[in-house]
Amino acid sequence: MLNFTIGPVQSSDIVCSIGAEQVPYFRTSEFSAIMKENDELVMKFAKAPEGSRVVFITGSGTASMEAAVMNCFTEQDKVIIINGGTFGNRFVEICRIHGVPFTEIKLETGKALTEEQLQPYDGCGYTGLLVNVHETSTGVLYNIDMISRFCKRNDVFFIVDAISSFLADSFNMAELGADVVIVGSQKALACPPGISIIIMNPKALERVNSIDVKSMYFNLKDALKNGERGQTPFTPAVGILRQINARLKEIEAVGGVEKEISRIADLAVDFRNKIMGMPFEIVSESMSNAVTPLYPLKTSAHDIFETLKDEYGIWVCPNGGDLKDKVFRIGHLGALTKEDNTTLVNAMKDMQKRGLL
Amino acid sequence: MLNFTIGPVQSSDIVCSIGAEQVPYFRTSEFSAIMKENDELVMKFAKAPEGSRVVFITGSGTASMEAAVMNCFTEQDKVIIINGGTFGNRFVEICRIHGVPFTEIKLETGKALTEEQLQPYDGCGYTGLLVNVHETSTGVLYNIDMISRFCKRNDVFFIVDAISSFLADSFNMAELGADVVIVGSQKALACPPGISIIIMNPKALERVNSIDVKSMYFNLKDALKNGERGQTPFTPAVGILRQINARLKEIEAVGGVEKEISRIADLAVDFRNKIMGMPFEIVSESMSNAVTPLYPLKTSAHDIFETLKDEYGIWVCPNGGDLKDKVFRIGHLGALTKEDNTTLVNAMKDMQKRGLL
Numbered sequence: 139m140l141n142f143t144i145g146p147v148q149s150s151d152i153v154c155s156i157g158a159e160q161v162p163y164f165r166t167s168e169f170s171a172i173m174k175e176n177d178e179l180v181m182k183f184a185k186a187p188e189g190s191r192v193v194f195i196t197g198s199g200t201a202s203m204e205a206a207v208m209n210c211f212t213e214q215d216k217v218i219i220i221n222g223g224t225f226g227n228r229f230v231e232i233c234r235i236h237g238v239p240f241t242e243i244k245l246e247t248g249k250a251l252t253e254e255q256l257q258p259y260d261g262c263g264y265t266g267l268l269v270n271v272h273e274t275s276t277g278v279l280y281n282i283d284m285i286s287r288f289c290k291r292n293d294v295f296f297i298v299d300a301i302s303s304f305l306a307d308s309f310n311m312a313e314l315g316a317d318v319v320i321v322g323s324q325k326a327l328a329c330p331p332g333i334s335i336i337i338m339n340p341k342a343l344e345r346v347n348s349i350d351v352k353s354m355y356f357n358l359k360d361a362l363k364n365g366e367r368g369q370t371p372f373t374p375a376v377g378i379l380r381q382i383n384a385r386l387k388e389i390e391a392v393g394g395v396e397k398e399i400s401r402i403a404d405l406a407v408d409f410r411n412k413i414m415g416m417p418f419e420i421v422s423e424s425m426s427n428a429v430t431p432l433y434p435l436k437t438s439a440h441d442i443f444e445t446l447k448d449e450y451g452i453w454v455c456p457n458g459g460d461l462k463d464k465v466f467r468i469g470h471l472g473a474l475t476k477e478d479n480t481t482l483v484n485a486m487k488d489m490q491k492r493g494l495l
Numbered sequence: 496m497l498n499f500t501i502g503p504v505q506s507s508d509i510v511c512s513i514g515a516e517q518v519p520y521f522r523t524s525e526f527s528a529i530m531k532e533n534d535e536l537v538m539k540f541a542k543a544p545e546g547s548r549v550v551f552i553t554g555s556g557t558a559s560m561e562a563a564v565m566n567c568f569t570e571q572d573k574v575i576i577i578n579g580g581t582f583g584n585r586f587v588e589i590c591r592i593h594g595v596p597f598t599e600i601k602l603e604t605g606k607a608l609t610e611e612q613l614q615p616y617d618g619c620g621y622t623g624l625l626v627n628v629h630e631t632s633t634g635v636l637y638n639i640d641m642i643s644r645f646c647k648r649n650d651v652f653f654i655v656d657a658i659s660s661f662l663a664d665s666f667n668m669a670e671l672g673a674d675v676v677i678v679g680s681q682k683a684l685a686c687p688p689g690i691s692i693i694i695m696n697p698k699a700l701e702r703v704n705s706i707d708v709k710s711m712y713f714n715l716k717d718a719l720k721n722g723e724r725g726q727t728p729f730t731p732a733v734g735i736l737r738q739i740n741a742r743l744k745e746i747e748a749v750g751g752v753e754k755e756i757s758r759i760a761d762l763a764v765d766f767r768n769k770i771m772g773m774p775f776e777i778v779s780e781s782m783s784n785a786v787t788p789l790y791p792l793k794t795s796a797h798d799i800f801e802t803l804k805d806e807y808g809i810w811v812c813p814n815g816g817d818l819k820d821k822v823f824r825i826g827h828l829g830a831l832t833k834e835d836n837t838t839l840v841n842a843m844k845d846m847q848k849r850g851l852l
Contacts, residue, residue, distance in 0.1 A: 139519060146518035146733055157734065158515035161503035161687045162496065163810040196689055197554050198729035201712045232711050324730065330518045332553055332689040332732030354589050355558045356712075372555035373681065375689030375732060376503055377514065453520040 147472025170368025202334035217266035224275035248421035272303035277431030504829025527725025559691035574623035581632035605778035629660035634788030
């Protein structure tokens, strides 16, 4: 199968070969050294400021989204949530569950956030802001510089879910003043799912250390303390952490984060060029390099997903909920090439000939 | 390295070979079918009663311990915790964090629970009991039949952490009347760590569905609902779930759960015979087949761990905290043989000659 979903994506040979190895015992200095390397490279690639720290959570991206909210906000906060789809809505639900007061800025499907939508909240006493820099469900990349300026001028604690954007779009945690950044193992990191990552700047560390979180598994203070010696409080997904280590070093060896971002950007441009004139609309006002969201003009998006899977051996990424029949998405993350793009486009052209598109 | 720890343990060839494969996209009927098979085989091996359900959590065993407590108990409960070591203590901490009223029965290191210790709690209005059937830190397997009788006669909701005991010791969820059973991927299941499993009987399902849990990631109602169609609310550790599938089928193909338990029991007996006369004491009053806890008479347990690792290429399982220098453990789980036992015993005999044991 050729995998154009947004995760799990295709892994490199080295990542797969580590998957075949026995998983080592991990309460050792050898494993601690791997974790320390992971910390350093993740912070380097995110351009985290001096004094930042990283925690690896064995869990889905949602685990880290919830952990971040639980460890950084309380009932005393008042946060803004940019809600442009499934993942914005997830932050809304998390704040609701944990009693964190919030206001949501709800966006229509495919729409970018504008300066005008943010301005009314200037000077209103908000203490935090939650955004999925790339709303993966609709393929909208927000203007993170604009949001950063809002947070800076209002002195707002700034949590960025960069799960599907990290390593795919330019990102500078230090310059943006992002306090917390969340990353997943199965997007552009192109490792198996099972690990999510929370990067915290010094301001975030202070906040985390001052809040008494009602959770054992999501106690970031505890994770940070264990992390000082390259360990985790509980048995982590050791195999995936070793795969992440190999992958981070692989990216570094072939030119670093900018090189990986431009490789993914090239793939996205190539694909977008190749589908010109086909019966799709791209509704997203602002796309990430990670994903091209396609609105088929004549057919159900979900039927296209099923046909490509069953008849062409290709996975594209379906949507759920209201968007199920309207939108499907093409991911540009992981071990893909321009030849793979051609294979996909040819399959879609064949479907078009058959009247299935 | 030869791995005698208690997890991660050595995996079979088929589990390793799946680790080398690309991780497939999972919002598909194909992956749902795998999850349904996993459900059925886990319930079969645990001897779960009719109408039980299974949830796979992407997370450590602790994640499922906490999820079970959060979804099954509230501040209205009054629970007994059998606390014989690190993992008993973990249940104590989880109840403390979540405000679940509890009484702990604290046991000395290596001691089994007695009928006399339980009796004072008869008829005292307890609503729940939490036990780690095998307290992994000290290698004590509790008398689960005795605990089961207590729970039945007091109509107490019965949660069993069987993480290190499942597939290693006989267990019959239906007969014991265990309401919730917790399992990990990296013990006798011998897959990479990253998944834990919660099995619930109909009484547990009722309880879970009646409690409003303050968590998104650990919302078992939501997991159960998604599980009806073989799916999970969030991206799970798809690769490990596929490995679990292959491993469960492998166990089934070579004779089922009883065969696997007796294989592990044989390995444990073989090892225990081979170390007779060596300078170790076994303090556990009641051992699981999973682990042999060794108290070296002359040397630091942690030094033995380090020497075996660095000079013999063998991992045994060290302890933390107060037991660090006192106890180390030999696991009998995973892809090990009697020849491997001989290799380990020969290494220890060599250390003895060198005055290191």
